[in-house]
Amino acid sequence: MRANFIFSEVWIGLRRNLTMTIAVIITVAVGMAMLGVGLMINTQVGMMKTFWYDKVEISVFLCSKDSAMPACKGKGATPAQVETLKGEIQGIQGVKDVIFENQTEAYKNFQQSFGSNQALVQAARAEDMPESFRVKLHDPDNYQPVIQALTGKTGVAQVINHKDLIGKFFEMLDTLRWAAVIVAIVLVLAAALLIGNTVRLSAYNRRRETGIMRLVGASNLYIQLPFVMEGVIAGLVGGVVAAVMLIVTKVFIFEALSKYLGTSTALGWDSVASVISATMVIGVFICVLASFVTLRRYLRV
Amino acid sequence: MIHFDNVTKVYANQNRPALDHVSVDVDKGEFVFLVGPSGSGKSTFLRLILKEERPNSGAIHVAGKDLARLSNFKVPHLRRRIGCVFQDFRLLPNKNVYENVAFALEVIGKPRRFIRKVVPEVIELVGLEGKAHRMPDELSGGEQQRVAMARAFVNRPMILLADEPTGNIDPATSIGIMKVLDRINRTGTTVVMATHDAAIVDSMRKRVVELEDGKIVRDQSRGVYGQAY
Incomplete structure (x- = not known):
């Protein structure tokens, strides 16, 4: 060759x-x-x-006093209700972890997320922040049962799946x-x-x-x-x-x-x-x- | 050297066979003229030897090989032992005489040193010494055919097939071409030449095989072109 x-x-x-x-x-x-x-x-x-997906969670927002959400019927969630809810969420299959976020923590997070918009941060007060549960799942794709179980419960204002957003x-x-x-x-x-x-x-x-x-x-x-x-x-x-x-x-x-x-x-x-x-x-x-x-x-x- | 046993070849879309139950033997070192009118099967005969076509029936042996059992992979090796010359020379117009002859060796992977030694010898054998660096279009028809013969012979084939090599050349020049073919034949190479040229056949007095409508109608040693013509 x-x-x-x-x-x-x-x-x-x-x-x-x-x-x-x-x-x-x-x-x-x-x-x-x-x-x-x-x-x-x-x-x-x-x-x-x-x-x-590691960070994906479900936020369960609770009713605060004077909440405008129709599910709350104008009443805030009592500490007893919060405790019961926490127990219920932990009982649902597929739930890995539940973290309670109170108004102070929520306000801190809010300040962080909207730090570029000082006017908004100034206008908001800690009392305006809803309390919430952050629910982590074993399998982020299997969120349907959790949302179904929690929507409409007394004291629950809204259930948001972060996965829907991303x-x-x-x-x-x-x-x-x-x-x-x-x-x-x-x-x-x-x-x-x-x-x-x-x-x-x-x-x-x-x-x-x-x-x-x-x-x-x-x-x-x-x-x-x-x-x-x-x-x-x-x-x-x-x-x-x-x-x-x-x-x-x-x-x-x-x-x-x-x-x-x-x-x-x-x-x-x-x-x-x-x-x-x-x-x-x-x-x-x-x-x-x-x-x-x-x-x-x-x-x- | 070449052995046809009851060979029939029918081209696709044609009813009449190009070769019809042809049996013929050509021995080593023989010089055979293949004569007959156009369409009588001379070219088919040559193409079958090269395994460019396959017969529909019958067996062909070339240089001891059964062509039916020769794999496609080995066909190039068969063709290295067969030289070919055509009516239309088939030279490469952008290569000079030396390069045209050397091309045949280059493409079968011969070493450069070997090529440098052999090509001038062959150019001399066909009578083109001193014209190695001419381009084909600077040569006469007879000279171009000599280049083609040099290329066919440079690898020292056992068989040389010539398909009307004098078809495009005037009678005087044809004699020179036949002398070269005779010289090649004398080195022991078997030569099969298809031709229409009665004068050449008559003057050479070699074996003549005549084909007509795909059949052998005459096979004569030391024959002439034909009484009828």
Whole structure:
């Protein structure tokens, strides 16, 4: 096997089909970048889910005096009622932990959460804060029984599942991920067809050479390798461009995102690296596959 | 060297067989003319030897190998032992004489040192010494055919197949081509040449196999092109 012979053939082939090669590179690059973004969103969502689901709880707000909630009927929850409720909640299956938050603590939390809005903090008093139970579950997905059991109890103003709130956010991320993956699949398909076309053009351009190679007994591998290598090189270059796009995405989108969501859920460079290598492997594999399938049809050996 | 036993070949979508129960033996070192009108099956005969086509029935042995039992993987190795020359030369227009001949060795992975040694020898054998760096379009038809013969012979094949090698060449130049083929034959290479050229067949006085409608109608040692023509 003479490597320099193969490479000169590959170079000639790529140069002759320059526009097609560029088209292949762009399609592979965008396709692989979309796939990579999909994978990155996937990792990000996974990390955020484990992070947030640990903290997900159900808040059971209790009636305070003069509460406007219809469930309270204008009466506040008595200390005795609070004790009974606590016992009941602990008795429900799937409950891991119950924490009582009194008005002072609630006020502290409120001050913290709305620290940027001093006017609101000033206006609120500790007496305005509702008392509540923070209920932690073993399985955050299994919240239905707790909510059913507590809604409508005497002294309970409102039951709020935090998962409903962040669930909306995760739903949006899921949609984004699927959109990216679908776009990636379509583009990968387009890339495969383009590669097939390029290889076909290449085989047609070099039919004289391949005919003679066949005639003098060159092995199938020797005849096909330059064409497959063309696909591999286009795939690799596309992969490198995709890698650059993914790094840019990580820097400008995912790092901006982590500023809002807290650094503990930031996507690390190690996951970016594994996503890049995965997309590279997939890209090159698809290129090789498309080349081989086309050669079977257009280069009779 | 080449052994056809009751070989029939029918191309798809055709009723009439291209070769019809053909049996023929060609020994090592023989020179055989394959004659007959167009469509009589001469090219099919040559394509079957190269395993470019498969027979519908019958057995073909080439260089001791049963082609029916030769896997596709080994077909290139068969073809390395067979040289081919065509009417239309089939040279690479962007390579010079030396490169065209060397190409045949490069693509079967021969080392560069070997190529440098062998190619000039073969170019001399076909009578093109001093023209190694000409491009094909700077050569006459006869010279281009010599390049094609050099390429076919450079790997020292056991068999040389020639499909109307003088078809595009004037009679005077054809004599030179036949001399080269004769020289190749004298090295012990079996030569099978399909041709329409009666003058050449008559002058060479070699074995003649005549095909008509896919059947062998004559097989004559030291024959002529045909009485009827």
